[in-house]
Amino acid sequence: MNRSTSLIRRHKTAIGAGLACVAALGTFATATGANAATAPAHTAHAHSAGAAQTDNTPYVMNHAGEENADKGKAERSPERLVLSEFTSVGDLNWKQWGAKKAVATGKVTGMWCGQACLDKPLKGTLTLSDPKTLNGKKVFSAFTLKLAGGSGAYDSEDLQGKHPLATS
Structure with a gap:
């Protein structure tokens, strides 16, 4: 096996593992959403972003939820968002x-x-x-996440600084 084949195989394995994690996070988010009837509604704040959104306002490609795990969904002001194969945010x-x-x-x-x-x-x-602008749609391509009371450095994920965001 040559180096190129080995590298391709590692990339496919990493992508597969990432998609499995996204699916797991989506399943967790879906299960959490199923309990929404007993929890206070969190949808009112999703569109309170301050500035009026126009056709030029970017979207974010969101992979939250099992139905969006593979392709993502272009959204503005989502309630929850998958940032990477390891990290997700909710109650936004x-x-x-x-x-x-x-x-x-x-x-x-x-x-x-x-x-x-x-x-x-x-x-x-x-x-x-x-x-x-990708495929005719303006999307955010990076994120920064600052944790309250933490350094942001963990064994398996470094959350310090700017990181790429899925754009498809």
Whole structure:
């Protein structure tokens, strides 16, 4: 087996593992959503982003939920968002959704903090940035996540600084 075949095989394995994690997070989010009848409604804040949204306002490609795990869904001001194969945010309260960036506070969960995050999600501030036009649609292509009271460095996921965001 040559180096190229080995590299392709590793990439396919990583992508498969990432999609499995996204599906698991989507399943968790779907199960959490099923309990929404007993929880207070969180949809009113999803569109309180401050600035009026226009056709030029970017979307974010969201892979939350089993139905969006593979292809993603273009959304503005979503209530929950999959940031990577390891990290997801929910209960998003959008403070800003503009042409250059979007800012929200929410609850962070991830494979890197295991059951502790599922039981008690971490609070954080999410900033989406770097809009790009892809397939005729403007989408944010990067995110920054600042956790309240934490450094952001974990064994399996480094949340410090700017990270790429799925654009398809």
